[in-house]
Amino acid sequence: MELVALQMTAxxxxxxxQARLAELLQQLPTQRPLLVLLPENVAVFGRKSAIQEAAEPLGEGPIQRQFSQWAKEHNIWLVVGSMPTLIEGSERLHATSLVYNERGKRVAHYHKLHLFDVDVADVQGRYRESDSYAPGDNVCVIDSPxxxxxxxxxxxLRFAPLYSALRDQGADILLVPAAFTRVTGEAHWQPLLQARAIENQCYVLAAGxxxxxxKRPTWGHSMIISPWGEIECCLPEGEGLVSTPIDTKRLADIRRQMPVAQHGRLNAVWRD
Structure with missing residues (x-):
């Protein structure tokens, strides 16, 4: 079993x-089963008007049909980092991650919980995702091969309690598709990813x-991190793929030798 993070410019x-993604997917490893993570905003990135035009109802539309077709064609589990989906009765959208199995069936979706409403010391300066998007209200953990x-x-990624909740629901692999700015990426991307891997004893698969x-420069640095916090592979710049096999025995050994999930006491303290 192998994990793949795909990095591109959108x-x-x-x-x-679509054309660039099709080219990059032709470079996938031959190993199967294969889990492939695409970045955030992979379908459309940039102008608000373009995002609105590309938005589709969840489960419908040509963009989602293409992702489903690619999953089936390449015999892969394909995770679309995010694309805009319509909210009935609202002018705002969800930023939605979609998971397709190797038969092209959508088996899960997740609406982004935390919206990037911040000021950054770069050319754009001001980011307000809430102008276009509404936050989700559920966490998502699903079974896979x-x-x-x-x-x-x-x-x-900046909200550790979310990842604790994912781990509490049995997560083994944490998926982090992103479009981190260059300023915030250089400062925080790698340490945050390593922290989430270490504290939850999970693989972290991150595609940027x-x-x-x-006006928005993005950081790249797609990487895969072991449950011990080691960087297994990284693509700092450009477009391409990084991949690594999963070592399920090592994952189990780390959790057995240092059973932090069983040692946590904060919930008990708060209840008291």
Whole structure:
């Protein structure tokens, strides 16, 4: 079993992103089963008008059909980092991660919980995801041939309690698709990913956008981190793939030798 993080540069036009994704998916390892994570905003990235035009109802539309087709065609579990989905009765959207199995069936989805409403010392300066998006209200952990997958998206990475909740629900692999800014990525991306791996004793599979779209430079540095916090592989710049096999025995050994999930006492203290 192998994990893959795909890194690319995305723009505001789905057909352009679609063509580049198709090329990159041709570079996948031959190993099966294969879990492939795409970055956040992989379908469309940039102008608010382009995001609105690309948004689809959950489970419907040509963009989602293409992702389903790719999963089936390549015989892979495919996790779409995020794409915009419509909310009935609302002008705002969800940023939604989609999980397809090797038969092309959507088996899970997750709406981003934490929205990136911050000021950053870069060219764009001001980021307000809540202008376009509404937050989700559920965590998501699902079974797969690779272990239990815990879903998250980008800014979620800064909120450790989310990952504790995923671990409490049995997550073995934490998925972190992202479009981290270059400023915040250089400062915090790697240490946050390593912290989530170490504190939850999980593999972390992280796929990022890379390059510049308008005023927003993105950090890249897609990587896979072991449950001990080691960087198994990393793609700092450009487009491409990183991959590593899963060592389920080592995962079990780490959890057995240092059973932190059984040692936590904060919930008991708070109840008292």
């Amino acid at each position: 723009g505001p036009e789905w057909p352009v992103n 690779f272990g239990r997958l815990g879903l998250s998206i980008c800014y979620d 956008l890379y390059g510049e779209q308008g």
